[in-house]
Amino acid sequence: MIQYWRKFVEEGFLAEQLVRHLWRNELTASSDENDVIFGDFIEIMKTFGLLFEKGSQKGSRMFIVPSRMSLKTGNLNVGKDDEQTVSVYVTPKDFLPDAVYNLLVVKFLDLSQDKACSGNPELFQNEAEIDFDDMHYLRLGFVCINNKRSLKLEIKRRTEIDEEGKRNPASKPTPIACMEILHVLKRHLYDFYPSEDGVSSTLSILCPVCSVIGLIQGKLHLQSLEKCLNSNFIQCKTNAMPTAKIQALFQADLSFSKEIRNSYALQVLTTDLGTEKMQKYFMRKGKLRGKHEVGKFLSWQRKNGPLKKVDFGYEATKIFIDDVDIDSFDITILMSLIQHCFSPQGDKFWDNPPDVQDKSELANLRRIQLYKESTLDSHSNRTTDVEFETQWKELATIFRNIGVSNEDIQKYRKLSIAQPVRGFEQENVEEIRNFQVILSAVVDVGTVTMREYFLEVANQGKTKQNKATKLDKKEVGRYLMNEKRRGSFKNVKITHEQNAKMFTPTADIDTFDISIMYLIIRNCCCSIPYSFWNNPDILHSLVHIHRYRNTTLAHSPKSRMSNKEFEIEWKKVRAMLHAAGASLNDIDKYMGLRFIN
Structure with a gap:
């Protein structure tokens, strides 16, 4: 030893x-x-x-x-940031416990490890340097401000060098990186050391007014970061300065986020409570005393009961196993099991929406399923405020009719608001937002990328036919109707909703979801676009986008994803979308959805 x-x-x-x-x-x-x-x-x-x-x-x-690490001499200094650094100071009201530094070091190391950073951190009792991502790292350490021990967190952007060894112009860390690091800092600082007498602290920056006019000398002057982020101007004695530049460091453009937040409030309500209620209905109707009996029950139904001839496709490997986990069953699987095992109504009930007069539990579960399939699974991932109010009212009525309290329903509504969400643990909110970032990026960016690919192929075909005019978006409906007459969609399974959207003179390609775009690309785009020869991974990636959307996301039993899962999936999704032709800027902006509060 x-x-x-x-x-x-x-x-x-x-x-x-x-x-x-x-x-x-x-x-x-x-x-x-x-x-x-x-x-x-x-x-x-x-x-x-x-x-x-x-x-x-x-x-x-x-x-x-x-x-227990060794001490480092030449600690961090308090001073104006260079062109590649953004600094935040943790300044105490009275004193700063040593444990604050240790806690933050551990949490940032966890984050670095989750992001699979390959560099070795430099760790000391009083200072740490930790990788954050490919383009950023951070330094954390003790400094003395106004005779009080404080912490300084430096967010550093790496120096970019081209293949010939030439340095690119220095630039500040990206807003998304600053937002994430600030989010981690605030969460763990306030969770473990809340604002109480003697322990409370403030997140501060060096006064931007003094920094510009050169008054930083003698006693250091700080400003509250929170105040700078929430005010249009910051005051310093007789001077005032706009805060736009400071806000630009920590706030990405999230003007698109409100409609996405509306959408994921509807989605989480549907998947969380819908899956829970369907699972309980299945257990009750099957007279199962616990989840441990599910495997035996399903195996018997498969061999001797109504599930014998039901085709579950690849999902069968998840359903009919000895150690089956019912918590992994999504709405589609649960409702299929309910339909074939416990439904005396017959096919007529399942072929049409429930009668408006039918207030039974099964009818309401069926309405939840139909809403998910018709709206959530084929939606653009954006819901306007007007649409949200209408859909929310309908869903709330359905859930109340199956015994969910109004309080439990309303806590999901708060997910549409860019404020801390009460009713959920912070970890649950983060997991919900993680899932929504992945879903939003795949649906939004993936659909746009598929749309651009289709238009490129279609216009290339027109050029070969010596047609001067390009295929306009307004002509897509007629184009698809013509393709249908030519037999391009022969023997292709197309739902009633998809058919109504695609084959009409007024078809709007901007409303086509990933599934429709995949059908069109697969059956109409037989030629190879010119861009293929510059990037042969495009078509391969488009196929993966469709598969990822329809398997990993659409059939998830819960709209949640842990931080560790998120880091893995985000790298996968980011690479997939970029390979399909999307710019990294268009993809990365969705990361900001994680830090709305």
């Missing part, structure tokens, strides 16, 4: 072997790495920022303890 102890005391690295030795009286006799008590102790220490898990070495786990 001596070698592990020296590593801990001298460098702050805590090996699992040493932890188990020190806790040997508290732990059970099991030496299993997944020992429950050991795991609980470690998670508690992570929560309070006492340690960070670095990774495993030869089967054992290694932890970093910030308070």
Whole structure:
């Protein structure tokens, strides 16, 4: 144990072997790495920022303890930022506990690890340098302001160098990066150290007025960052300055966000409560005493009951297994099981919307399913305020009719407001927004990319036919009607709603969702566009966009995604959309939806 102890005391690295030795009286006799008590102790220490898990070495786990790292001389300085830096100061009311630094270091290390950053962090008791993403890193450390110990957080943009070694002009960190880092800082700072006497702190910046006119000398002057972000002007003695430049550092253009927030309030209400109510209905009708009985019940229904001849496609591998997890079933699967196992009404009930006079529980569950399929699954991911009010009223009535309280319904409505959401834990709100960022980027950017691809192919065909005019968006309906007459859509399964949208002289391509665009590209775009030869991944990526939308997103049982899942999926989605031809700026702006508060 001596070698592990020296590593801990001298460098702050805590090996699992040493932890188990020190806790040997508290732990059970099991030496299993997944020992429950050991795991609980470690998670508690992570929560309070006492340690960070670095990774495993030869089967054992290694932890970093910030308070045991060595000290660094030449600390961060208080001063005007350079062209690649944005700084935020954590200034205490009375004093700043040492644990604040340790906590923030651990949380930023967690974030860096979730983003799969490859660089090694530089960690000390009083200062840390941590990778944030490909273009940014951050420095966190102690500074002294007005004779009080404070923290300085520097958000740094990396120096960009071209392939010939020439440096690109310096530029500030992107607003999305600043928004995310500020979000993490505020959340963990205020969660663990709320505003109480002696502990409260303020997020500040150096006074921008003084910085411009050169008055920073002697006693340092700070301004509240929150005030700068929420005011049009900032005052300093007899001077006033617009805050537009400061706000531009921390606020991306989210003018499009209101309609998206409306949409995801409707979606989360539908998927969360709809899935929950359908699951309970299934369990009750099947007379199942617990979720552990679901697998046996479905297996019997498959072999001997009404599910014997039902085609569930690839979903069958999820449904008919011994350790089946009903929590992984989405609305489509649950309603299909309910239809075939417990529905005495027959096909007529399922072929048409429920009668308006039918107030039964099953009729209302069916209405939820139809709303999801007709509106959410084929929607542009934007809902105007007028549409939102109409749809919300209808959904609220449906859910009240199946026993959901008005209070439970209304908390979902608050998701449409750009303010902290009461009724949900902060973690739940983050997971909801994570899912919506992915969905919004895929639906919005993916649909536009498919639309542009189709128009390019269609116009290329016109050019070959020596037609001077290009296919205008207003002509798409007639184009599709002509393609249908030519047999392009022969034996293609097209729903009634899709048919009504596509094959009409007044068809509006801007209302076509990913599924419709995929049908058109697959059946009408037989030629290869000129752009293919510059980027052969485009068509391949368009297919992946459609598949990702229809599998990962449309059939998710919950409209939520953990931060770790988000970082994985975001990299995948970002690369997929960019390969399909979308610009990174058009994709990355959706990240800002995570930090609306």
